[in-house]
Amino acid sequence: MTKDMKDIVALCKRRGFIFPASDIYGGLNGFWDYGPLGTELKNNLRDRWWKDMVITPPIGPDGAPIEIVGVDSSIIQNPRCWEASGHIGGFNDPMVDCKESKKRYRADHVVVYLPKDGEGVAVSFDKDAEDDEIEKRLKKLTKKTPADFETAKLDQVDVAKFANIIGPDVKEAGTLTEPRQFNMMFHTYVGAAAGDENKAYLRPETCAGIFLNFKNVVDSSRVKVPFGIAQVGKAFRNEVTPRNFVFRSREFEQMELEWFCEEEDVPMWFDFWVEQRTNFWLSLGLPKSSLHFLDVPKDDLAHYSSRTIDVEYQFPFAAPDFDELEGIAHRGCFDLTQHAEFSGQKLDYFDQPNNRRFVPHVIEPSTGLTRGVLALLCEAYTVDENRPSGVYMNFHPSMAPKKAAILPLTAKEDHVPTAQKLYMDLRDEFVVDLDIKQNIGKRYARQDEIGTPYCFTIDNDTLADGTVTVRERNTMSQERIHLDKVKDFLREKIKG
Numbered sequence: 001m002t003k004d005m006k007d008i009v010a011l012c013k014r015r016g017f018i019f020p021a022s023d024i025y026g027g028l029n030g031f032w033d034y035g036p037l038g039t040e041l042k043n044n045l046r047d048r049w050w051k052d053m054v055i056t057p058p059i060g061p062d063g064a065p066i067e068i069v070g071v072d073s074s075i076i077q078n079p080r081c082w083e084a085s086g087h088i089g090g091f092n093d094p095m096v097d098c099k100e101s102k103k104r105y106r107a108d109h110v111v112v113y114l115p116k117d118g119e120g121v122a123v124s125f126d127k128d129a130e131d132d133e134i135e136k137r138l139k140k141l142t143k144k145t146p147a148d149f150e151t152a153k154l155d156q157v158d159v160a161k162f163a164n165i166i167g168p169d170v171k172e173a174g175t176l177t178e179p180r181q182f183n184m185m186f187h188t189y190v191g192a193a194a195g196d197e198n199k200a201y202l203r204p205e206t207c208a209g210i211f212l213n214f215k216n217v218v219d220s221s222r223v224k225v226p227f228g229i230a231q232v233g234k235a236f237r238n239e240v241t242p243r244n245f246v247f248r249s250r251e252f253e254q255m256e257l258e259w260f261c262e263e264e265d266v267p268m269w270f271d272f273w274v275e276q277r278t279n280f281w282l283s284l285g286l287p288k289s290s291l292h293f294l295d296v297p298k299d300d301l302a303h304y305s306s307r308t309i310d311v312e313y314q315f316p317f318a319a320p321d322f323d324e325l326e327g328i329a330h331r332g333c334f335d336l337t338q339h340a341e342f343s344g345q346k347l348d349y350f351d352q353p354n355n356r357r358f359v360p361h362v363i364e365p366s367t368g369l370t371r372g373v374l375a376l377l378c379e380a381y382t383v384d385e386n387r388p389s390g391v392y393m394n395f396h397p398s399m400a401p402k403k404a405a406i407l408p409l410t411a412k413e414d415h416v417p418t419a420q421k422l423y424m425d426l427r428d429e430f431v432v433d434l435d436i437k438q439n440i441g442k443r444y445a446r447q448d449e450i451g452t453p454y455c456f457t458i459d460n461d462t463l464a465d466g467t468v469t470v471r472e473r474n475t476m477s478q479e480r481i482h483l484d485k486v487k488d489f490l491r492e493k494i495k496g
């Protein structure tokens with residue numbers, strides 16, 4: 001069954017996963033707040049990534065664990081950093097304004113239907129427009145069918161033809177301006193004076209802080225190439241068209257690894273990281289059939305990359321197509337070389353056994369933490385008309401915000417103290433919910449909607465023989481286990 005983003009967004013708000021930022025003031029486009037459950041979910045994904053990268057990094061091709069250390073760098077850095085990285089000259093998207101609708105579009109996000117016979121107007125659409133919407137609008141504006149047109153992205157259409165194009169939100173041709181570059185970095189001023197000399201930027205990606213600390217890390221720890229430096233944190237981009245819930249936001253979080261290796265080993269490590277990252281997503285419950293790997297065409301590569309594979313997920317707004325979840329890029333030695341040049345510092349590596357200096361190459365698996373949360377939410381959302389909630393969140397138990405709920409069957413005195421005791425016993429190790437009020441059906445429904453994998457119900461039999469009912473979220477099946485076994489049961493089920 002196809003999943004509807006509207007339903008997912010509504011559940012996220014209703015149950016406290018994600019709210020629009022500044023909700024009481026009408027929101028702010030491109031900004032989101034994580035509620036009690038969304039914060040747990042995001043922390044679970046972040047912690048799992050950190051564990052897999054920094055605490056227990058994968059076993060390398062030689063059978064020994066590889067070496068990765070973590071950093072947590074400043075969001076605002078010396079602005080020279082962004083000159084070196086290419087973001088102050090190049091972090092631009094070609095933008096087109098519509099004089100009539102006053103809307104601004106990324107030129108590569110607008111698809112133009114150009115008449116094959118060259119006769120009549122061309123009509124443009126948002127790249128996510130549905131087929132039936134396109135067909136209807138083409139018919140209305142041109143009396144032709146989609147087969148009468150060929151398509152091109154607006155940034156690939158000759159500007160001379162713009163006068164003949166109807167913009168995505170208007171009815172007359174000739175209202176789109178020529179594409180202009182737009183810098184996506186947010187800026188601020190450091191200190192009291194608001195002049196150009198005090199201008200600074202919010203980082204548009206977290207990796208820069210890793211490159212800036214390359215020398216500090218090498219000098220202060222015992223890492224040897226090949227090794228990695230990992231970082232999780234906020235990034236900011238003044239996206240022109242934030243869209244699809246948290247998919248493209250203006251403030252978001254990234255989890256980035258910069259893997260420093262010898263140039264000749266790049267192909268081996270590139271494949272290694274594609275495999276590792278794929279296994280990561282599979283182990284969290286994203287099925288292989290919902291993932292797609294895009295070898296990014298040369299023309300679409302970022303300025304620093306000679307090869308990038310995007311791990312794409314079948315987000316409901318893209319289905320049956322896929323959209324980017326993570327990028328694995330070969331960044332060459334671009335960043336260290338640039339920062340060395342702009343800072344005047346040596347950013348190379350001394351290989352003691354071979355007595356030689358070199359600038360390592362970099363493989364970068366870069367994933368959006370908040371985009372990953374969206375993928376987990378979309379994957380988990382499961383319509384089931386046979387249960388009172390009509391829907392449940394099928395999170396992998398290790399990602400579920402609450403691992404279990406403890407439900408006294410009634411609010412009667414004898415059930416509640418036993419439930420409280422179990423809650424106190426479990427909460428040191430697991431995030432658990434003690435839910436006392438309402439009838440049991442409503443409480444199960446709530447736990448289904450927030451994706452709690454197990455509910456333990458305390459009833460009269462518990463008082464008699466010390467057993468509780470365990471209800472499994474997906475199957476709704478129930479079994480009884482002894483109170484003494486609950487901890488081991490959860491440990492076993494929740495293993496990542």
Ligand code: GAP
Pocket residue numbers: 204205206207237239246247248249250251252253254256324325326327364366367368369370371372
């Ligand atoms: N350091 C490389 C880099 O930042 P990117 O492809 O621009 O590469 C990496 O971003 C990941 O960050 C993307 O795959 C996506 O998951 C996430 N991301 C990028 N822009 C985002 C946005 N506006 N909102 C949410 N996530 C975003």
